[in-house]
Amino acid sequence: MKSLDLRTLLHDAAADVLRETVIAWLGPDAASAPAGGKSPSRAALVGSLSAAMEDEATVLRRLQQLPRKLQDLLEPFLQAPGSVISVQQLFSTQGQAFKSRFDLEACLAALQREGMLFPANDKRWTDYQAQGYAVPAELARCVIDHRARARSALKDLITLQGFLDARHFRARNQKATKAGKNGKPVEGADEKAADHARKIYKLYAMGSAIASRRGKLPKEVAAAFEVSMLKHGGLSSWEELAAEFDDGEVPDAELCRKCLEESMLGTVAPLPLLRLGIQPMENAFVLFHEVVLEELLKHANKHAVEVQEELSCGANLASNVGRFLRELHQSTVLFTAEGDLFKASHKRIAGSLLPIAGGFLQPEAQLELVYKFCLFRRLIDRRGERALRPTPQGMEFDRAPLADQQKLLLQHFIEDRSLPGESFHHVRMRRVLLRLLRRGQPMVWQEMTCLPFLARNAYLAQLDGAQVEEFFAARCQGAAYAPSENLQQMARNLLLWVKRRLYPLGLVDIGLRDGRPVALRLSQLGADLLEAESAAKAGGTRSTVLVNPDFEILMFPGDDVHEAVHAFDRFAKRQKSDHVHQFKLDQVTLRAGLAEGLTLEDIVRELNDRARAPIPQNVLYSLEEWARHG
Numbered sequence: 001m002k003s004l005d006l007r008t009l010l011h012d013a014a015a016d017v018l019r020e021t022v023i024a025w026l027g028p029d030a031a032s033a034p035a036g037g038k039s040p041s042r043a044a045l046v047g048s049l050s051a052a053m054e055d056e057a058t059v060l061r062r063l064q065q066l067p068r069k070l071q072d073l074l075e076p077f078l079q080a081p082g083s084v085i086s087v088q089q090l091f092s093t094q095g096q097a098f099k100s101r102f103d104l105e106a107c108l109a110a111l112q113r114e115g116m117l118f119p120a121n122d123k124r125w126t127d128y129q130a131q132g133y134a135v136p137a138e139l140a141r142c143v144i145d146h147r148a149r150a151r152s153a154l155k156d157l158i159t160l161q162g163f164l165d166a167r168h169f170r171a172r173n174q175k176a177t178k179a180g181k182n183g184k185p186v187e188g189a190d191e192k193a194a195d196h197a198r199k200i201y202k203l204y205a206m207g208s209a210i211a212s213r214r215g216k217l218p219k220e221v222a223a224a225f226e227v228s229m230l231k232h233g234g235l236s237s238w239e240e241l242a243a244e245f246d247d248g249e250v251p252d253a254e255l256c257r258k259c260l261e262e263s264m265l266g267t268v269a270p271l272p273l274l275r276l277g278i279q280p281m282e283n284a285f286v287l288f289h290e291v292v293l294e295e296l297l298k299h300a301n302k303h304a305v306e307v308q309e310e311l312s313c314g315a316n317l318a319s320n321v322g323r324f325l326r327e328l329h330q331s332t333v334l335f336t337a338e339g340d341l342f343k344a345s346h347k348r349i350a351g352s353l354l355p356i357a358g359g360f361l362q363p364e365a366q367l368e369l370v371y372k373f374c375l376f377r378r379l380i381d382r383r384g385e386r387a388l389r390p391t392p393q394g395m396e397f398d399r400a401p402l403a404d405q406q407k408l409l410l411q412h413f414i415e416d417r418s419l420p421g422e423s424f425h426h427v428r429m430r431r432v433l434l435r436l437l438r439r440g441q442p443m444v445w446q447e448m449t450c451l452p453f454l455a456r457n458a459y460l461a462q463l464d465g466a467q468v469e470e471f472f473a474a475r476c477q478g479a480a481y482a483p484s485e486n487l488q489q490m491a492r493n494l495l496l497w498v499k500r501r502l503y504p505l506g507l508v509d510i511g512l513r514d515g516r517p518v519a520l521r522l523s524q525l526g527a528d529l530l531e532a533e534s535a536a537k538a539g540g541t542r543s544t545v546l547v548n549p550d551f552e553i554l555m556f557p558g559d560d561v562h563e564a565v566h567a568f569d570r571f572a573k574r575q576k577s578d579h580v581h582q583f584k585l586d587q588v589t590l591r592a593g594l595a596e597g598l599t600l601e602d603i604v605r606e607l608n609d610r611a612r613a614p615i616p617q618n619v620l621y622s623l624e625e626w627a628r629h630g
Contacts, residue, residue: 325395413505
């Protein structure tokens with residue numbers, strides 16, 4: 001449908017309508033004659049109005065000044081073909097947002113007074129015998145073009161593909177499409193231009209090409225490149241970057257911008273992040289995401305991380321969920337009126353949980369995490385007498401295979417909103433981080449901050465500006481709104497999630513140097529879970545056990561050690577976890593396993609299948625006696 005320009009909409013408008021529109025857009029002085037002068041002509045006023053509606057700053061300011069209700073009503077017009085809608089169509093689609101038809105018509109009249117809408121009675125543009133309204137083509141085009149640029153503004157600044165498109169291909173593509181005979185588009189011009197853009201992008205994104213261009217940077221710019229990449233992931237404010245240098249060594253911002261842009265490695269420019277719920281940067285040092293990805297991985301391959309101590313959790317957290325559920329099944333655990341566990345019960349149960357090495361999740365915090373997970377997933381029920389009991393889903397969870405338990409825990413942790421950071425961004429960044437983690441090699445150490453930096457950059461590069469702006473629109477309406485995070489804090493909070501959720505879950509191991517965490521790696525358990533392929537399917541070796549006459553069990557790890565440890569935790573007491581896991585069989589743990597649905601045959605079969613030597617007869621006899629008198 002053809003759009004209607006302002007001149008067409010005002011063709012038959014009365015003088016007072018034109019005057020009201022001029023006052024709304026240009027102010028009262030523009031509609032009156034200067035002292036001793038002649039009043040401006042109708043054509044001159046329409047021309048001035050058209051120019052104002054094509055000025056982006058003026059249009060955005062006026063739209064922002066509108067009440068929210070009028071902004072919402074204007075939106076369907078901007079999205080409609082030709083920016084024209086009949087009242088009948090508008091009421092059928094938007095009527096629920098208004099009290100009555102009179103309320104809708106009052107809002108339409110308000111938009112007319114603001115010079116945003118005009119009647120469109122011609123049946124070529126509206127339904128026959130139906131009153132319609134239109135937004136002037138100049139105004140609609142200005143808003144749509146601004147939104148298109150804003151939607152890709154961040155991508156154009158932080159990715160090589162966006163930068164090339166914005167600086168070299170986008171305008172050229174539009175010209176090539178329109179440059180035909182008699183103003184008609186050249187057939188296939190857009191496909192040829194897009195193919196050319198792809199080839200150029202691949203050429204500039206090649207690792208060897210990036211390394212060659214980086215090697216030609218001036219010394220001071222190369223130093224800033226190195227610091228920004230390793231300490232900030234390629235995205236930092238100029239103040240943060242300058243703080244890394246001594247006085248007199250800080251490179252010139254304009255020199256950095258010129259060199260980075262000429263070499264297609266990055267830029268120095270403002271980052272428009274406020275509308276996306278992130279603290280903006282008025283002057284940011286930016287290395288393109290493709291460049292950071294290539295150079296960080298290359299740096300990791302050349303510089304191995306020195307790890308003095310390795311921390312691994314295995315399936316301890318899943319085992320602790322089972323311990324918590326069994327504790328509720330075997331004894332009465334009360335909760336307060338606020339829903340919290342009583343302090344005595346909280347302390348007793350926390351002391352029975354398997355510890356998380358490294359101090360990233362203390363026993364009390366671990367119990368709180370397990371308790372909230374069980375409540376949220378309805379694995380436990382708060383009964384009327386203020387006692388907690390496992391639900392049928394809880395009993396089913398405790399009997400489920402380890403992989404199923406881990407997947408449910410991981411799904412819960414992805415959506416976890418108890419850690420610092422804007423949850424809208426972090427839930428999505430966590431999924432990006434898991435995809436990057438899945439592509440990595442298991443049991444290979446990498447710098448602690450490398451993965452969070454890459455996940456943050458990849459998330460920003462694929463961010464849908466329109467969707468995010470819509471989510472944060474209500475907050476941005478208030479002048480006092482200030483986002484809670486900057487880009488550096490986003491990476492730190494993502495790393496905090498890795499330490500306090502992925503590590504306790506056993507998906508990653510952490511490496512220490514001088515007592516500080518400096519590296520992480522995808523664990524074998526994490527590789528099995530993320531790839532959905534168990535060690536047994538991969539043809540790995542099985543864990544084996546040696547059962548001693550004193551009821552001690554020594555487990556020698558294989559590729560399925562996590563599944564084996566998790567299974568033995570259900571009917572034996574774990575005493576030690578090291579290169580060899582040590583368990584103890586006793587009457588209490590056996591009865592606990594039987595109470596949760598295991599049979600004596602299941603337990604003996606598990607022992608026999610993994611035993612390196614025959615199980616001592618006194619052990620088998622005692623197991624039968626304990627089961628019989630349980």
